[in-house]
Structures are given as C-alpha cells and as structure tokens.
Amino acid sequence: MGISNGTQFDTLGPTLTVTTQPAEPAGGDTVTATAVLTNDCPFPLRNAVLHLINPGATTAAKTIPLGDLGRGAKTTRRWETAMPADVAGDVSFTAHLVFDVDDNSSDCARSVKTFTVPYEPNEVRDPYRTFATTDDVKFGQYGSQLVIWAGGRDFSGGTDEKGGILLPGSAAESSVVQVETVSLTGSDNPTAKYGIAVANDLTAPEKGGYAVLTMSKSYGVEFMTDSDGNGHLDTWAGGGVSTHPALLRLVRSGTAYTAYTSINNGLSWNEIASATVPSASGALDAGVVASAVNLNYPGTTVQAVFDHFTVEAS
Incomplete structure (x- = not known):
C-alpha cells in the first residue's frame, strides 16, 4: 500500500x-x-x-x-x-x-x-457477466469500478483477443452507453486499449451489431465497427491524444452508432464519428473491454480500470 x-x-x-x-x-x-x-x-x-x-x-x-x-x-x-x-x-x-x-x-x-x-481480482457480481477470447484474463469489481486484467493481441485485424464485462441485452434500440476509462497500467505497451463494446451477443460477435470505442495507452481514441456482420471489426475512426481518465460515450439509434469522448468530466463532448452497423438488431449486449494489444509486444498484459459504467435509454 x-x-x-x-x-x-x-x-x-x-x-x-x-x-x-x-x-x-x-x-x-x-x-x-x-x-x-x-x-x-x-x-x-x-x-x-x-x-x-x-x-x-x-x-x-x-x-x-x-x-x-x-x-x-x-x-x-x-x-x-x-x-x-x-x-x-x-x-x-x-x-x-x-x-x-x-x-x-x-x-x-x-x-x-x-x-x-492494490486492485486484486475478485470477480464481478450480478447483473454483470464476464467473457474472454484469450486465456490470460481476470476480473474485479470495487464499488462502482470494474477492473479487467488481460493479455490478447488486439480487437481488430481478425484477432479480437480481449476480456470483457457485460450487461446482457441492456442497450435498447435508442440508448447511450458510457464509461469513465480511469487507468491502463501493468506490464503494458503503448498500443494497449480499453473501452466500450456493444453487439447482439458480445460472447459471439459474429451474430452482428458489433462495435467498440476504446482509448489506447498512447495513441488516442479508436472507434471500430463491423460493417458486414461477420464478427470482425473493419471500419476505423479516431486518433489524437490519449487521456486517462476520459469519458467514452456510444450512442445507438437503431443501426446507427455515434461515438464521443470527453476529457473534462462531461462538460463538453467531442464527436469522433458515426457509423451504420446494419446487423444490429433488438436489444444489444453492452460492456467494457480491454486488450493488451501485444501482437508486437508478446507476453505483455494490462490492468484496465473503469468507473461509472452506465447504459440508459435515450
């Protein structure tokens, strides 16, 4: 301590x-x-x-x-x-x-x-659920904070290796998903990322509706979507300066998603981009995700801390 x-x-x-x-x-x-x-x-x-x-x-x-x-x-x-x-x-x-x-x-x-x-893995409580597409993932919940320890090669490029904490079926046709990305630490690297994810089924992104909005360790914000419903992220927008903490917001209106960030606790918002995800259908899973993005940094991991994760109707 x-x-x-x-x-x-x-x-x-x-x-x-x-x-x-x-x-x-x-x-x-x-x-x-x-x-x-x-x-x-x-x-x-x-x-x-x-x-x-x-x-x-x-x-x-x-x-x-x-x-x-x-x-x-x-x-x-x-x-x-x-x-x-x-x-x-x-x-x-x-x-x-x-x-x-x-x-x-x-x-x-x-x-x-x-x-x-120090944060220590202690799992999460209802109504949260966890999922992982890489082996080296652990989870924790401390009051309003959610924590993910993860390795993994990336979200994009056909790898999609990450850990996540989700609220099943929480993002309605018109909804706002928001989180504070508090810190990204550990034996990490400058390309590591953490943020928001939505999909028809986050445990099976190939079922459609998949998008992520992340803040990287050193290379700014990234908004990625799956435009053809095959479970792979194939559109990208973002860049800029990384800020920790920051607020990330993803607004859904049917199949249209709009991504925002705020570095002043929500006093003002910067629109990153909008994208259409035709495969989005019904109430989506929404959650927080993290990946060490260690394709070029083998063996590295991250500790990603989130606060005040919310999913609300808009």
Missing part, C-alpha cells in the same frame, strides 16, 4: 494536515482521521468552516463552523469512519477549510491523505 500526503494552500494560507489511525488502514477497518489546522497566517481567519470528507464521498461527513481564528490559533478535529470492504485504488481522507480574509474576499485550504490500495 502506498501513502501520500498533500496540503494545498497559497503562500499566505494556513497549515492544514490530515493523519489516520491506523496509519495504513485496510478494507473494512474502522478509521479515526484527524485534521489539524494552524493559523500561521499574518492575519486572522474569519468565519472559518471545516469540512471533513470520507473516501469516495461527495459530501462532508462533518461540517464544523470554527468562527474567527486569530493569528497562531490551532485547532484539532477528528472523525471516525469505516473503510469500504471492497476498497481499492486511490482512497483519500480530506479536510477542506473555507474562510474569509476580510469583508470582501474568501479563500480555502485543503489537505488530503491518500492511500493507494
């Missing part, structure tokens, strides 16, 4: 730190986190409010009004929480301070203690 500590403040900001007990908590542990605030600014802090935030939370576990804090003032606040049992990746305890400098301005300080907990 790796640990990092960080306090972010301007040159005149107060000092804020976060520590935990135990110092290296594991999944399921009860943790006491401690925030220590020292006003070593040359001015008082007015109307200070401290927000104490648990790992993965979007709202504070505690919001504590501190009032006015004079120069040299020091205060300590603690909060207790339980580490999620299935935690992995970066797990952070955060203290966020908001305060006024004078009657006309405000500022903030933030301190984060982050633990990096």
Whole structure:
C-alpha cells in the first residue's frame, strides 16, 4: 500500500494536515482521521468552516463552523469512519477549510491523505457477466469500478483477443452507453486499449451489431465497427491524444452508432464519428473491454480500470 500526503494552500494560507489511525488502514477497518489546522497566517481567519470528507464521498461527513481564528490559533478535529470492504485504488481522507480574509474576499485550504490500495481480482457480481477470447484474463469489481486484467493481441485485424464485462441485452434500440476509462497500467505497451463494446451477443460477435470505442495507452481514441456482420471489426475512426481518465460515450439509434469522448468530466463532448452497423438488431449486449494489444509486444498484459459504467435509454 502506498501513502501520500498533500496540503494545498497559497503562500499566505494556513497549515492544514490530515493523519489516520491506523496509519495504513485496510478494507473494512474502522478509521479515526484527524485534521489539524494552524493559523500561521499574518492575519486572522474569519468565519472559518471545516469540512471533513470520507473516501469516495461527495459530501462532508462533518461540517464544523470554527468562527474567527486569530493569528497562531490551532485547532484539532477528528472523525471516525469505516473503510469500504471492497476498497481499492486511490482512497483519500480530506479536510477542506473555507474562510474569509476580510469583508470582501474568501479563500480555502485543503489537505488530503491518500492511500493507494492494490486492485486484486475478485470477480464481478450480478447483473454483470464476464467473457474472454484469450486465456490470460481476470476480473474485479470495487464499488462502482470494474477492473479487467488481460493479455490478447488486439480487437481488430481478425484477432479480437480481449476480456470483457457485460450487461446482457441492456442497450435498447435508442440508448447511450458510457464509461469513465480511469487507468491502463501493468506490464503494458503503448498500443494497449480499453473501452466500450456493444453487439447482439458480445460472447459471439459474429451474430452482428458489433462495435467498440476504446482509448489506447498512447495513441488516442479508436472507434471500430463491423460493417458486414461477420464478427470482425473493419471500419476505423479516431486518433489524437490519449487521456486517462476520459469519458467514452456510444450512442445507438437503431443501426446507427455515434461515438464521443470527453476529457473534462462531461462538460463538453467531442464527436469522433458515426457509423451504420446494419446487423444490429433488438436489444444489444453492452460492456467494457480491454486488450493488451501485444501482437508486437508478446507476453505483455494490462490492468484496465473503469468507473461509472452506465447504459440508459435515450
């Protein structure tokens, strides 16, 4: 487990730190986190409010009004929480301070203690299903995150070697499939890829409707489809700069697919291309896939981490 500590403040900001007990908590542990605030600014802090935030939370576990804090003032606040049992990746305890400098301005300080907990294969839970077209594939599920460990030569070029996690029959005639591609790591190579896949049957792409939208390790986004229904990806669009994390979105309207990416958490979307896949029929399987693309890098594998995979009617 790796640990990092960080306090972010301007040159005149107060000092804020976060520590935990135990110092290296594991999944399921009860943790006491401690925030220590020292006003070593040359001015008082007015109307200070401290927000104490648990790992993965979007709202504070505690919001504590501190009032006015004079120069040299020091205060300590603690909060207790339980580490999620299935935690992995970066797990952070955060203290966020908001305060006024004078009657006309405000500022903030933030301190984060982050633990990096290794992902380990633990399979997936209903309603997800897994599939693989290469031997060296494992799977995991951690809260809203899905993880695939895979080798494989590529998605295209007649090889189609990958691992995948799917929701059977989830993509209706009009639907939006979306995922955040978080990270692609391991003994990988610059051509490795991970992303979204849809098909009439993802375990048998030769049944039609097959398309993938992936982000590569180093060579940007790729949108590939099977134009003639034989199970092989034979159209391509994409390129550009690789971004991790990124959002990938595939919009289906009957046999028409349109691919998008976003690198600013969905504030804006970049259309990659549209394609017609005549063999798409009925409700499609939708899922996430990964391949090491190791045709030219024999034996390499990847760990692909996805978050917030959704399939919704449009």
